[in-house]
Amino acid sequence: MSEDWCAEKLANLKLEENEKETLKEICTSLKECKSLESRITSKLIKSNEIFKYLDGADEENKNIASDILSMCMSNLVLSTSNENLTGILENSLKSKNPSIRSIALNEIWNALSRDVNRTLTDVDLVVLIIASLDSEETKDSAVAINILSKALLTTYDNTLVKSEFHQRLGKTDIIRCRVYEIAVNLGKHSETMLQKVHDVIDKALNEVENGDDVLLQMNILELMVSLAEVQHGLQYLENKKLFDKIGKRVQHQNLNRNPLDSFLIPGIMKFFGKIAYSQPESIIVGYPYMIQCLFDLILSGDLASLPTALDTLANVTGSSDGKMVVSTNYPEEHLREIFACLGGYLRTLPTDLKNRCFSALELIFQQDGKANNQISEIAEKWFFFIEESRNFEFLFSFIKNPFPEIKIACLNLIKTLSLYPWGVVGLKNTAGMIEYLLDRRVEFDKEAKQVKYELISILSETSVFDAHTILLLKKYVNEGPHYVEGILDVAVEGS
Structure with missing residues (x-):
């Protein structure tokens, strides 16, 4: 050729x-x-x-x-020095046909992804990609954001690049959010880069603090979660007093002054919760009124707020550090009330919220690399606040539920609990539960069979059960999740 x-x-x-x-x-x-x-x-x-x-x-x-x-x-070879990349790609990136623009952007991103050390240094090409942020096509803009989050690390100081980038701050909410997302991605990279884009970040924070578009404010808060996950980003947001400013907006006296702030509560709770997962000490100890607001939401029984409250509690207590900080800083009586309330919700909530509650509890009791005996003791105490009995009898009723969604949600929670020694003991002490789990004739849903198999695989590696039970558990594992008993076996067993 x-x-x-x-x-x-x-x-x-x-x-x-x-x-x-x-x-x-x-x-x-x-x-x-x-x-x-x-x-x-x-x-x-x-x-x-x-x-x-x-x-x-x-x-x-x-x-x-x-x-x-x-x-x-x-x-394309993006590092080719003797070719005019802008000239090659200009027709594609300026095309009115979104599929053509998409091909060009995707291949640029693919080329960058193949080599983590490669970036774009062609200023004119970077400017063309910045223009792609104006696209109505979400796919185009998403790829452009990925490219620019890498390319601007080396080209942001260029006057033309910075001017084109900042021009987008005067455009629609959607385009501004794209610029904010890139600025957050750049700011996460290093403290030096955060200082370079601080004016863009500050404009975003100003929209959260002083704007009246709740949806836009929630989108910006979602972006800021990512920045707060790195220490220098968290410090920057704390210096800007963002947590204090938005946290106070959910306090009762301020909600009375500005009822519109009530619509921000879900976004603010998610914001604090997600940051608390990676920075538990800073949020749980630093902003106790937000944790109190979370507890109040859970106890309120407000079904509209409950999904956000459950997700936030899972984020706050999902890590070992989070469990430790909450256990240390909040009275046992208060935590008993919260978990007992969750136990009540499992019995009374509509099916969709009941599943949401199971999922939240699964995340709360999950283990990470920092799990130890102290974390196990905290988890055991919290779980038995849900139900005072020392077995899993109340969970047994849920796994016998004819609705697969509830059964699967409960099995996933039990699987998580079985990773604790006390969890296995609780299963053992629940009359009929192990026999029910081993009975293949009671399960028809494919996903339920898989989760049950994973649970039994965990139980088969423990030393809590007698030799005969361990043999049955291992036999189940060896046969696989979807094994079907023969007709003869069933007939003999039923005789």
Whole structure:
């Protein structure tokens, strides 16, 4: 495949009677060629002859031309110094056809992803990609955000780049949020980079503090969670007093002054909860009124707020550090009330919220790499606040429920509890539970069978049960999750 061959094929595309045959020939040759030369693929990418089919009405020609463009794009070498990348990609990135822009952006991102040390240094190309943030297509903008979050690490100081980037702050809410997301991604990278984009971050924070668009404020808070997960980002937000400012907005006296703030409560609770998972000491100890607000929401019984409250409690207590900090800083009587309330919800909530409660408890009792005997003791105490009995009798009723959703949610919780020594003992002390788990005839749902198999696999590795029970557990594991007993076996067992 030579430049002369390429020139000949492009010339043939100008002849209407040869176009379809020529397009197919180019496509076939590209597929068969083991090593494509960049000067050939670059010429095809820039070719107006190829682009006219991408915008044309003939669907077959459009599909073939799209395949040609994709193959050529995949051959791009972003570090090539003797080629004008902007010139090669300009037609694609400026195209009004979203599928063409998408091909170019995706291949740029793929090239960057293949080499973590590679970035874009072509300022003009970066400016073209910044312009892609204006696209109405979410897929285009998402890829552009990924590219720019990497490329701007080395090009942000360029005057043209910074000017184009900042221009988007004067556009729609959606476009501004895209800029904020990139700024957060850059700021997470290092303290130095955070200082460079601080004016963009500050504008976002100002919208949270002083704006009146609740949806926009919630979206920005979601972005700020990511920044707060790194220590220098958390420190920056604390210095800006973001936590104090938004936290006070959910206090009763302030809600009376501005009832609209009540719509922000779910977003604010999620914000604090997600940060508490990675920074429990800072949030749980530093902002106790937010934890109190969380507890009040759980005890309130407000079904509209309960999903957010359950998710937030799971984030706050999901890590070992979170369990430790909560246990140390809150009275046992208070925690007993919270978990007893959750136990009541398991019995009384509608099915969807009941499943949400099971999922939250599963996350609360999960173990991470820091789990130890002290964490096990805390988890045991909290679990038996839910139900005072020292067995799993109340959970047994849920796994016998005919609705698969509830059964699976409960089995997942039991699987998590079985990773604790006291959890296995609780299972053992529940009359009939092990026998029920081992009975394959009571389960028909595929997912339930799988979760039950995973639970039994854990139990089979413990030393709590007698030798006969261990043998049955291991037999179940060896047979697999979907084993079906033979008719003869069933008949004998039922006789």
